[in-house]
Amino acid sequence: MSENILEEIFIKRSQQKKKTSPLNYKERLFILTQKKIAYYDFDPEKGKRKGLRGSVDIEKIKCVESVQPEPNTPQERMYAFQIIYDEGPLYIFAKNDDVRAQWIKKLKEMVRFNKDLMQKYHPCFWADGVWLCCHQEVKQAMGCKVLDSKNGLTCGRRLSRKPLPPTPTEEKTGRPLPPQPQEPSGPSVGMIVIAEYNYTPMTEQDLELRKDEEYTILEMSDTNWWRARDKYGKEGYIPSNYVVETENGLERFDWYCKNMNRSQAEMLLKTENKDGGFLVRDSSKAGKYTVSLFSKGGGETGGSCRHYNICTTPQGQFYLAEKHNFSTIPELINYHQHNAAGMVSRLKYIVSNRARPPSTAGLGYGVWEIDPHCLTFIKDLGTGQFGVVKYGKWQGKHDVAIKMIKEGSMSEDDFIEEAKIMMKLRHENLVQLYGVCTKHRPIYIVTEFLSNGCLLTYLREGLKQHPTTVQLLEICKDVAEGMAYLESQQFIHRDLAARNCLVDGNGTVKVTDFGLSRYVLDDEYTSSAGSKFPVRWSPPEVLLYCKFSSKSDIWAYGVLMWEVYTLGWLPYERLSNTEIADQVPRGLRLYRPQLANEKVYSIMTTCWHDKPDERPTFHELALTVQDVLYELQ
Missing domain, CATH: 2.30.30.40 (SH3 Domains)
Incomplete structure (x- = not known):
């Protein structure tokens, strides 16, 4: 067709597979037009293209760059390049360097005036849950190598003369949304x-x-x-x-509150109750930041919060207001600490949640066996599947939760080996495992302590005022991102539910007890006919065949969302476990909660497809939840 700019048969790497294998690399016919790059099945014998397999809009491309080959890469995959857009990297393998250079040059020419072009990229592949270049474990983490300003992506004049907004840009609804918020690039050896x-x-x-x-x-x-x-x-x-x-890390500034959402920012600013109180947080849009500002002006009783997006010019400068552009975000904040420049107030007082440091993976390097004499028991928190859970201190000063494992309830030796691996899992939406006490009986599992307790109780009792849809969706977002990380590490939870999530003092939700159900020795629990089995959170393949996978976790996540939007109701509250086990495989599904709109309910229903392969991944769910959240804000 005359509109085709370039056409070539390339090898494409699957974007969905966690492990690399020959099955993940397939030949596709790629066609570049002015509006998109599309790839198709094709018939090599007849030389004809067949069905469309996917496409990327040119206007959504953020970066085009080559990719360094992995060790022992076969010859046909030596000349890789990447197209970065909202859903992540699209990896393509050319037959030789000349063809690769031709496509990269043309694509860079076409996207050089796009919005939101990246300043950094990953020169190596994302493989098996890690970036091979910088070893970061978050797929949406910002790149570790600065793009050359002459590469065609960041240079050149802007052709259109579209004016900048006359006033700071408050967060708006309606734009499609991003992947998970990007994290700053990680350090390297010698840095x-x-x-x-x-x-x-x-x-x-x-x-x-x-x-x-x-x-x-x-x-x-x-x-x-x-x-x-x-x-x-x-x-x-x-x-x-x-x-x-x-x-370039913002973390060293007290005004930057990493991993804080809109509701948490408003709660913190209103608690501080200072006119001009402000903080900077990750925006709902990936790689962007938002200034949240509290003002007592405007006539609103008790004051109000405003949220202003930090925008970027085509030249990579930052601004909140027209004609006030800055090379760095700290320079921008410093200016607006002295000048309102269109906002309701200048940035007068830094409001921060930086007093409490994050959890570490273990209580010191190499520590996973904890001396029980270093633990002080303070009060009971409740009784779980494996025994009593207590709040306590380690070495008299560090808050911890201690699970005292009831003898005979767990396959202890198997769990102890697994605990060494589980301790290395670290994510802001997972409850951190600190270590275990195995030298005596009963054994203890020592974890991070979260002051707001179980999510189920928090939903039923802890939300003192009527929660907003944004608050409820932020809870779902926290769980989705924690589970997306577990998914990337090939971990299956097997018992995901509101009762197995905890809430910290800031309202952040974290998933706990991941994988523990594998070590239960209670026959009543492990049988789908028994009352202790999580029947109400189980998909047909688990109810019928006890077949667990990441897709059975997806089903349970949909039920957890239902729990959130009913504020802790029991799923299928009028049915017995036996009735549920009989009717769910025949098509029974939970109804739409009153607090859930159609978009939110549609996320739940995508988790409840009969066929596991038709359910989304947690990464896809996290993106979808963020999309809806951005529209709500």
């Missing part, structure tokens, strides 16, 4: 980092961190614990989530 928090060494191998001081990274073989050197020459291990790269 200087700054401590965001103080850290007191827990073991002889640890190194003390002093807030705002610089450290040199020496080794990064463990994702959660890096070996570092301080300015006095002392070396040891530090928690990797306590430091930030010196060059």
